[in-house]
Amino acid sequence: MNQIKCIVAGPRGKMGSEALRMIEKDEQLTLTGCIDRKYDGMNVKDVDGLPKLDAPIFTDTEVCLQEVEADVLIDLTTPEFGYKHTKLALEHNVRPVVGTTGFSDEQLEELRSLAAEKQLGAVIAPNFAIGAVLMMQFSKWAAKHFPDVEIIEKHHDQKLDAPSGTAVKTAQLIQEERNTHKQGHENEKETIAGARGADFDGMRIHSLRLPGLVAHQEVVFGNLGETLTIKHDSHHRESFMSGVKLAATEVMKLDVLVYGLEHLLD
Incomplete structure (x- = not known):
């Protein structure tokens, strides 16, 4: 089983922290870094309330993508940061898996074009349940x-x-x-x-x-x-994690941006 190296953006959020717990239990996914607006230079395991995972935290997304080896960026933040993170991830040859909603049609089209140009998979899902x-x-x-x-x-x-x-x-x-x-x-x-x-x-x-x-x-x-x-x-944010895991594994097989988790189901 090939390991999939993941960066998580928004690790202290309700969805982001749930994603960390999912990765902690999963045999295929590995956390290699986090993007957060605080705790730059610290380790995830040293932040109260987060799982004891050994991965560095960055406040600068571009620095994180340059310094951390990653296959997938899991973004569970806000539309403003989700768009920025998705674009930067593709530019750094990292496949984005995004659970943030609120992208404009123009932003989606720009990201589709960039994914096609880079021949990289990307998944944006309004809902991961x-x-x-x-x-x-x-x-x-x-x-x-x-x-x-x-x-x-x-x-x-x-x-x-x-x-x-x-x-x-x-x-x-x-x-x-x-x-x-x-x-x-x-x-x-x-x-x-x-x-x-x-x-x-x-x-x-x-x-x-x-x-x-x-x-x-x-x-x-x-x-x-x-x-x-x-x-x-x-009833609980854990309900979204099976979809996050599915997207993180299936995005490795894609070379285009997919909008909606339904495209990954049989």
């Missing part, structure tokens, strides 16, 4: 038969983007199967602005942000005399 990926695929299939649909996504109150990347990706997949049309009464009026949620191609997306939530989504389809709800719940 396998169940969430299946929920999106089932929703795309259902949209062929139930064109009236609304999406309700629920996340913890520290999430920065709304709607979530998963909700947007779900809506895009549904859009591929659904003829564009405005839902609801033609004379519908919001008495409080935003009451009907965001409008995406005529379907509505609603975002809830509350403490106690992790990541949850319902896709509700309506038809004459019936409704269909496709629902997924992540």
